[in-house]
Amino acid sequence: MxxxxxxxxxxxxxxxxxxxxxxxxxxxxxxxxxxxxxxxxxxxxxxxxxxxxxxxxxxxxxxxxxxxxxxxxxxxxxxxxxxxxxxxxxxxxxxxxxxxxxxxxxxxxxxxxxxxxxxxPSLNEEPLAGLGVEPLSEDFTSEAFRKLVARKRRQIKKLLIDQKLIAGIGNAYADEILFVARLSPFRYAHTLDDGEVERLRRAIPEVLRWSIAEIKARVGDGLYQEEERSFLRVHGRAGKPCTECGTTIGEVLLGGQRTNFCPRCQHVDEFPERARRVS
Ligand SMILES: [Zn+2]
Structure with a gap:
C-alpha cells in the first residue's frame, strides 16, 4: 500500500x-x-x-x-x-x-x-476531516507528539499507523521508524520515558524524508506501478541480517500485519502473546 x-x-x-x-x-x-x-x-x-x-x-x-x-x-x-x-x-x-x-x-x-x-468542496470534509497531524509539517512538534502518546495503553506501532493520530504512516514505514528509534514495536506507549518519546518523534520525519529521497533517487521523474522499497532496513527483510548489528531480522503478525524488527537493536526480549510468530 x-x-x-x-x-x-x-x-x-x-x-x-x-x-x-x-x-x-x-x-x-x-x-x-x-x-x-x-x-x-x-x-x-x-x-x-x-x-x-x-x-x-x-x-x-x-x-x-x-x-x-x-x-x-x-x-x-x-x-x-x-x-x-x-x-x-x-x-x-x-x-x-x-x-x-x-x-x-x-x-x-x-x-x-x-x-x-x-x-x-473543502479539505475539511470527510474522509480528510478526521485525519491526524501531518508528520512533515510544523505542527508535528515535541509537545504535539507527547500529547498523542501520553498515557495511551496501546502498542506504539499501532499508534504510528492510526491515521486519526498521525496521517500517512502505514505498516512498512512504522517498522522503519521503530528501527531507527531503537524501540520494540510491542512496547506500550504509556511505558515510554520522555527520552524514548522524543527519540520516536525525531525518527518519524527523519525516516520519511530519507525515504522520499531514496525513492526519488530510484524512480527519477517516473510514475511507478509498485512501491520502491528496496532500501528499507527491516520491513520485508525477515530472516536477513540486520544492517547495523547482523542479528537476524524477526517477523511476527501484529494486528494481522507483518511486523519486522531487529531483536537486538530494538531490544525485543519477548513476544507478546497475541503477536504470532510467522514461520
Ligand atoms: Zn540490529
Missing amino acids: PELPDLEVIVANLAPRVVGRTIRGAQALHPAFLQSTDLPLGEVVGREITGLGRRGKYLLFHLGSGLYLAIHLMRAGWVWHGLSRYDATKSTVFRLELDDGNDVRVIEAGFPKLSRGWLL
Missing part, C-alpha cells in the same frame, strides 16, 4: 504533467470508485487543475473555486499518465481527460477494486 513517501514522490512527479491543464472529461469506470454523492463527477469538467497535493495517504487535485478531488489508492492502485487515445484497460477504475491529449488514470489490477475518490 502506498504510504506518505510514495505519495510525496507521485505528487512531485505528476504535478509538472498536470498542473495548469484543463479537464475535458472524467469517468469512473468502477461503480464504487466515486464515494461522494453530493457533487456529480461532471463538476470537474472545464476546470483547471490549479495544484496537486497530499493529505495523509490521499492524493489531492485542487480544481479551483472550492473544489477538490481526493483519491486514495488503497492497497494496489497506481497512477498512470499517458495519451488519451490509448484505450482504457479493464484495470482502469478512473480516468481524467486533460486538454493536452493526455489522461490521468487510476489503475488497479485484480479484485476487489479498492481505490476510491471523493469530490469535496
